[in-house]
Amino acid sequence: MIRIEPRQDSGPLLRYGVPVLSAVVALALAAIPLASAGANVVTAYGEMFSGVFGSIFAFSEMLTRATPLIFTGLAAAVAFRARLWNIGAEGQLYLGAMAAIAVGTGLFDIPGIFLLPLIILCGAAAGAAGMALPTFLRTRFGADEVVTTLLLNFIILIFLQMMLEGPIKDPMGLGWPQSPPILDQGMLPTLIDRMRVHSGLVLAIVAAVIAQFMLVRSVWGFRLRAVGENASAARHAGIGVNRLLFSVAIVSGALAGLAGVSEVAGLKGYLTADLSPGFGYTGIVVAMLAGLSPAGVVLSALFIASVFVGADSMSRAMGVSSYLADLVVSMSLLCVLVGGFFARFRIVRTRVSAGGA
Amino acid sequence: MASDKVLSLNGLSKRFGSVVANNDVSLTLNKGEVLALLGENGAGKTTLMNMLFGHYLPDEGSVEVADESGALRALPLGHPQAAIAAGVGMVHQHFTLAENLNALDNIVMGSENLRALHRNRRAAAEKIQTIMTRSGLSAPLDVPVGRLSVGERQRVEILKALYRDVRILVLDEPTAVLTPQEADTLFENIGAMARDGLSVIFISHKLREVLAFSHRIAVLRHGANVGEIATADADERTIARMMVGADTERTERSAMEPGAPVLSLRDIRVPGRSERDTLEIPELDVCGNEIVGIAGVSGNGQAALAGVISGTVQPQSGTIEIGGKTLHDFSPTAMIGAGVGRIPEDRHHDGIVGSMSVAENMVIERLDDEEVQKNGLLRREAIVRNAERLTEAYDVRGPGVQAPARLLSGGNIQKLILARVFEQMPSLILANQPTRGLDMGAAAEVARRLLEARARGAGIILISEDLDEVLGLADRILVIHDGKLGTAPSRDRESIGLMMAGEMA
Numbered sequence: 001m002i003r004i005e006p007r008q009d010s011g012p013l014l015r016y017g018v019p020v021l022s023a024v025v026a027l028a029l030a031a032i033p034l035a036s037a038g039a040n041v042v043t044a045y046g047e048m049f050s051g052v053f054g055s056i057f058a059f060s061e062m063l064t065r066a067t068p069l070i071f072t073g074l075a076a077a078v079a080f081r082a083r084l085w086n087i088g089a090e091g092q093l094y095l096g097a098m099a100a101i102a103v104g105t106g107l108f109d110i111p112g113i114f115l116l117p118l119i120i121l122c123g124a125a126a127g128a129a130g131m132a133l134p135t136f137l138r139t140r141f142g143a144d145e146v147v148t149t150l151l152l153n154f155i156i157l158i159f160l161q162m163m164l165e166g167p168i169k170d171p172m173g174l175g176w177p178q179s180p181p182i183l184d185q186g187m188l189p190t191l192i193d194r195m196r197v198h199s200g201l202v203l204a205i206v207a208a209v210i211a212q213f214m215l216v217r218s219v220w221g222f223r224l225r226a227v228g229e230n231a232s233a234a235r236h237a238g239i240g241v242n243r244l245l246f247s248v249a250i251v252s253g254a255l256a257g258l259a260g261v262s263e264v265a266g267l268k269g270y271l272t273a274d275l276s277p278g279f280g281y282t283g284i285v286v287a288m289l290a291g292l293s294p295a296g297v298v299l300s301a302l303f304i305a306s307v308f309v310g311a312d313s314m315s316r317a318m319g320v321s322s323y324l325a326d327l328v329v330s331m332s333l334l335c336v337l338v339g340g341f342f343a344r345f346r347i348v349r350t351r352v353s354a355g356g357a
Numbered sequence: 358m359a360s361d362k363v364l365s366l367n368g369l370s371k372r373f374g375s376v377v378a379n380n381d382v383s384l385t386l387n388k389g390e391v392l393a394l395l396g397e398n399g400a401g402k403t404t405l406m407n408m409l410f411g412h413y414l415p416d417e418g419s420v421e422v423a424d425e426s427g428a429l430r431a432l433p434l435g436h437p438q439a440a441i442a443a444g445v446g447m448v449h450q451h452f453t454l455a456e457n458l459n460a461l462d463n464i465v466m467g468s469e470n471l472r473a474l475h476r477n478r479r480a481a482a483e484k485i486q487t488i489m490t491r492s493g494l495s496a497p498l499d500v501p502v503g504r505l506s507v508g509e510r511q512r513v514e515i516l517k518a519l520y521r522d523v524r525i526l527v528l529d530e531p532t533a534v535l536t537p538q539e540a541d542t543l544f545e546n547i548g549a550m551a552r553d554g555l556s557v558i559f560i561s562h563k564l565r566e567v568l569a570f571s572h573r574i575a576v577l578r579h580g581a582n583v584g585e586i587a588t589a590d591a592d593e594r595t596i597a598r599m600m601v602g603a604d605t606e607r608t609e610r611s612a613m614e615p616g617a618p619v620l621s622l623r624d625i626r627v628p629g630r631s632e633r634d635t636l637e638i639p640e641l642d643v644c645g646n647e648i649v650g651i652a653g654v655s656g657n658g659q660a661a662l663a664g665v666i667s668g669t670v671q672p673q674s675g676t677i678e679i680g681g682k683t684l685h686d687f688s689p690t691a692m693i694g695a696g697v698g699r700i701p702e703d704r705h706h707d708g709i710v711g712s713m714s715v716a717e718n719m720v721i722e723r724l725d726d727e728e729v730q731k732n733g734l735l736r737r738e739a740i741v742r743n744a745e746r747l748t749e750a751y752d753v754r755g756p757g758v759q760a761p762a763r764l765l766s767g768g769n770i771q772k773l774i775l776a777r778v779f780e781q782m783p784s785l786i787l788a789n790q791p792t793r794g795l796d797m798g799a800a801a802e803v804a805r806r807l808l809e810a811r812a813r814g815a816g817i818i819l820i821s822e823d824l825d826e827v828l829g830l831a832d833r834i835l836v837i838h839d840g841k842l843g844t845a846p847s848r849d850r851e852s853i854g855l856m857m858a859g860e861m862a
């Protein structure tokens with residue numbers, strides 16, 4: 001007979017080993033549909049690998065894809081650590097992007113050097129506002145933020161579509177529902193010539209480092225961890241739980257807003273309603289895969305971006321569907337959840353004494 | 358009392374990781390016998406009973422239960438259904454009743470097919486009536502259990518076991534939530550059922566009831582059966598020695614002159630869900646050098662009173678003065694700032710953040726302190742040094758100050774909280790059930806620290822359901838019932854017990 005017992009304490013090997021192993025197992029499991037689609041598994045994974053590491057360009061594409069995922073991953077990680085379930089990073093991303101367009105397309109007559117900082121600030125503020133509202137509804141009326149943040153995503157997206165058809169529609173856009181482009185001074189500079197990877201990546205990594213530092217070393221991080229792990233004890237110890245949740249909401253929403261800024265001002269230059277292929281939702285997977293650690297978010301965003309970019313390249317080369325990338329990402333998440341279970345519990349085999357005295 | 362065996366536990370052992378909960382425990386039970394299973398917290402009593410009942414699978418050993426004919430048969434281990442079928446019933450320490458269902462539904466739930474139940478309600482009610490008459494236990498059957506008193510719920514739990522035709526009844530700390538009078542009645546009923554042939558094991562650490570109502574006493578210590586004794590041959594001293602392995606010293610309390618009031622509550626009202634748990638305190642003063650004991654059965658407003666003093670509950674009306682200053686804000690921060698030390702009732706739930714380190718838990722109440730932080734950043738070395746000093750001074754044992762606090766045992770968690778609270782030299786201390794669930798050593802340490810704080814001038818409110826603890830420590834005893842405080846006329850358990858039950862003597 002098999003029994004499940006909680007582990008006393010999961011050591012560092014388990015804590016760091018489980019996500020890595022989960023990723024490997026997910027790739028191994030993805031070989032099954034790949035093979036059944038008639039592809040040679042070894043060649044396919046070879047294509048996938050070279051699609052990420054095969055050239056500077058491929059690698060830079062992966063970094064470009066990882067940039068918004070780091071932001072949204074951080075947004076989820078910071079909020080989830082405080083048990084504030086922000087499922088609305090997708091909507092906050094678009095809010096950030098809209099704010100960037102609003103101030104970045106020549107609305108204000110300000111010196112060019114201030115334009116980019118203003119765009120970043122306004123994008124972060126818009127994202128923060130997008131998370132502050134559901135948090136207010138939770139702390140004031142007890143409305144479940146999972147529901148409110150999730151539903152706000154759709155509201156914001158529809159609002160964006162309305163705006164793109166009207167007030168912020170580019171008159172020069174040949175009738176396409178897209179915004180006018182951000183002024184050149186408002187763009188995040190690219191990092192390498194003739195590549196798309198831009199300084200949003202630097203911003204994202206700096207944000208991750210700051211988040212990690214704040215979580216571990218600051219009083220705010222202490223309070224956040226206490227509220228997330230045991231809100232009742234935190235309240236008893238005099239930590240203002242609602243106030244803390246608000247500050248977390250601001251930070252989380254701002255990070256998601258920055259994802260939008262980085263995509264608009266770093267990559268696309270203008271805003272459309274398909275700016276994000278679900279970066280906000282994928283950010284949740286990124287955060288979970290990272291065990292909600294901000295530093296880990298960078299690594300897991302790189303992994304997931306690799307899978308996406310690699311799978312794209314593989315599907316082009318082999319003619320298999322690029323949905324395989326979604327499959328690997330979903331299976332990584334499942335594997336992490338299962339792996340997390342094994343990190344917390346051990347399976348014990350016991351001999352059944354069949355009632356014999 | 359017949360002497361034929363109905364139950365035999367043979368060499369049961371159970372380990373949880375590195376912790377040995379039970380080590381080679383053997384125990385027998387005779388027909389019609391009331392056996393008290395005694396031991397400190399963590400001695401392995403509940404684990405042993407959970408193995409008997411099939412909740413835990415023993416690592417070694419076997420269980421034999423007599424069948425109808427009286428022959429001992431091996432019980433398949435790890436199967437509660439098998440235990441129930443063999444006539445073993447267990448009443449857990451924490452009630453397992455569905456509060457929105459009435460007693461009848463609760464009693465038959467699980468033992469009857471739900472569709473059959475619909476047809477046979479009357480038959481079931483009749484059967485329960487018979488059991489109630491025979492056992493002397495009664496409870497209203499048609500009222501949602503949520504509206505019953507704790508004593509009534511306890512009886513419903515026992516009726517639920519009896520309904521399944523048990524021959525062996527296990528009661529895990531049945532009197533923890535009862536008034537002394539309710540407890541006595543319960544044991545008289547149990548005695549009567551035992552004379553009818555029911556065999557009973559009850560777990561307790563109240564020496565008084567064990568001596569008064571059992572036939573035989575088995576003592577567990579560190580997971581092993583360290584001895585059995587016929588109750589007729591036992592006295593409090595012998596059993597206490599068996600439980601802890603040595604004579605315990607009683608805490609000595611010297612008389613002291615109370616100082617100036619450190620806490621004054623006036624016209625405090627905290628509305629509850631019903632009139633019964635609405636707290637109303639027209640006037641309460643606690644002075645320096647004084648321990649005010651608040652006795653009472655749980656659920657009579659203690660939580661609201663503790664909440665007000667902790668700052669977690671906002672009273673609807675009334676004023677609170679601490680050290681002569683009126684407080685205008687009832688938050689925990691305000692209370693901590695005013696010099697109130699709070700020992701919460703549920704130390705796991707309100708006292709510590711289990712996944713954070715011992716060191717972090719030591720400073721969680723004073724994060725704005727300059728010793729703890731500078732410019733919003735934690736002074737980690739100072740935090741660790743502080744924890745090392747306090748774990749030493751308060752003898753907090755565990756895997757180190759950097760380890761998560763949840764790895765500490767209950768007693769050491771309480772010592773952590775004591776260290777955190779007492780180091781701030783509070784002028785008022787709220788100790789809510791400070792020794793509940795602690796072993797004698799840790800409980801004695803808590804008592805010693807409370808008396809020490811009293812000696813240096815602090816005022817202390819001691820809320821406890823353990824009357825002996827209140828009698829042993831308090832300078833003044835108040836009884837809380839239905840949210841109202843009454844002064845105990847004298848220090849005898851009889852009259853205090855009556856007040857706890859709501860009869861103003």
